[in-house]
Amino acid sequence: MVEGVGIDIVDVPRIRKSIEDYRELFTRRIFTDAEIDYCTRKPNPYQHFAARFAAKEAFSKATGTGWNSDFSWLEVEVINEQSGKPTLHFLGETARSVAKKKALLSLSHSGDYVTAVVIIES
Numbered sequence: 001m002v003e004g005v006g007i008d009i010v011d012v013p014r015i016r017k018s019i020e021d022y023r024e025l026f027t028r029r030i031f032t033d034a035e036i037d038y039c040t041r042k043p044n045p046y047q048h049f050a051a052r053f054a055a056k057e058a059f060s061k062a063t064g065t066g067w068n069s070d071f072s073w074l075e076v077e078v079i080n081e082q083s084g085k086p087t088l089h090f091l092g093e094t095a096r097s098v099a100k101k102k103a104l105l106s107l108s109h110s111g112d113y114v115t116a117v118v119i120i121e122s
């Protein structure tokens with residue numbers, strides 16, 4: 001059964017500015033090691049960082065609570081399968097709160113914008 005859907009759109013230059021201004025202070029607060037590794041191997045890393053930022057926000061919307069103190073950016077991780085398909089992985093308290101649920105993710109990039117859609121199923 002579908003329990004929730006969340007969508008987010010992110011402006012890539014905004015994420016780029018945060019990364020350029022704050023470097024690891026920003027990236028290490030928001031993205032896991034695996035996400036940083038994935039994005040920095042790409043020709044346009046900012047687009048992929050922005051997509052992961054959108055995925056985390058879309059997940060928070062799909063849960064119905066939005067981003068609040070119950071979530072940590074680092075507890076929601078985007079991992080791509082061999083085919084490129086993105087999947088959501090959860091860690092810590094967030095993993096416990098979604099333990100019996102399934103979360104589906106789709107990402108898209110176009111120019112300065114990226115979008116993410118998350119569906120949560122029970």
Ligand SMILES: CC(C)(COP(=O)(O)OP(=O)(O)OC[C@H]1O[C@@H](n2cnc3c(N)ncnc32)[C@H](O)[C@@H]1OP(=O)(O)O)[C@@H](O)C(=O)NCCC(=O)NCCS
Binds near residue numbers: 080084109
């Ligand atoms: C997958 C595909 C539809 C993406 O469409 P696109 O218009 O090129 O790119 P978009 O900006 O809309 O989407 C990019 C996102 O698609 C997602 N994606 C990539 N491969 C995917 C797949 N097999 N299934 C679902 N989603 C996929 C990723 O999340 C990617 O973003 P990320 O790298 O930041 O995680 C397109 O590349 C395609 O059909 N490829 C065919 C298979 C292929 O060429 N594979 C190459 C690797 S072997």
